[in-house]
Amino acid sequence: MRRLAIIALVAACCAYALYAGLFWRQQRYLLFPIASPERHALRAPLPQYGRLVELPASFGTARAVFLRGPQGVAPAVVYTHGNGEIVDQHVRGFDAIRALGFHVLLVEYPGYGGADGETSLENIAQASVAAYDWLVRQPDVDRERVVAMGKSLGGAAAAELTRHRPVRALVLQSTFTAVADFASQLYLPAWLVRDPFDSVARLRAFAGPVLVTHGRRDELIPFAHGERLAAAARAATSRWYDCGHNDCPYEGADYLALLGNFLQKAVK
Structure with missing residues (x-):
């Protein structure tokens, strides 16, 4: 026996x-399910107010798209997308934020959408920092009023940016607490995680206002993650929606009113 x-x-x-x-x-x-070794130029046609930004990085060239706001010197939003998206899909999707008087900078992930580099936390952070540094050098950008915003994985990338650069406020849409929390659900130790994206730790260290939104029926990132993020922030505004992960009304009137009010107060 x-x-x-x-x-x-x-x-x-x-x-x-x-x-x-x-x-x-x-x-x-x-x-990073759609990361690819294929390299190619940005394929989406840019609107008249759009500009492709390419910046030197250790992995090659970091890529971003700048969407100029309708006025002169103005605050800006740095946006990082979800893990199943690319920047090309968003070049015409920020009219509501631009209408509030904001410039918008869309950061592409290394290895996504034909961009250089391997996709990792380190490289995403490097691309975000390079894009941020370019942004605040622009004469029509108010460098004291930069907001980081992201959806899903992008929320974790936006939170990571606060570790490296000063950010006025943070907007998190359907974001997870930390990759290690998913590993623990799989009965795996945290030290196996290569890209921790510890958003809870970032929020605990961040003194600015945070907007956290999440779907109560989120099948990919459980609703409890949103609750924990809101609890970790020092100054949180939260709104919960009756939606899953990919059908939350982030382009609806209710959310845009909430976001607009939050952004206007954050950059006063």
Whole structure:
């Protein structure tokens, strides 16, 4: 019996090691599912007020798109998208924010949409910092009034930016607490996570106002993540919607009114 127990224990340990090894190898595919080694120029036609921004980085060239606001010197929003999107999809999607008097800078992830580099927390942070530094050098951007905003993974990237550069406020849409929390749900230790994106830690250290929104029926990032993020922020405004992960009304009148009110107060 003892021998059988030892054999069973060894087999279980081997199976767990294989499971953990699979997670180690595949986690970036799970986190960055549309990252690709294909390299090409931005394919989306830019509106008249849009400008492609390319900046030197350790992985090659970081890419962003600047959407100029309708007025002169103005505050700006740095936006980072979800993990199943690319910047091309958003070049005409920020009219409501621009109408409030904001410039918008869309940051592309390395390895996404034909952009240079491997997708990782380190490279996303580097691209975001390079884009931010370019933004605040522009004469028509009020460098004291820059807001970071992101959806899903993009919210975690926006929170990460606060670790590296001064940000006036933070907007998180359907964002997770930390990648390690997903690992623990899979019975895996946090040290296996290659790209932690610890948004809770970033919020605890951030003194500015934070807007947190989340869907109560989110099937990818459970609603509890949104609640924990709001609780971690020092100055949080939260709004919960009856939606899943990809059908929240972030282009609807209610959310845009909430966002507009938050942004206007944040940059006063």
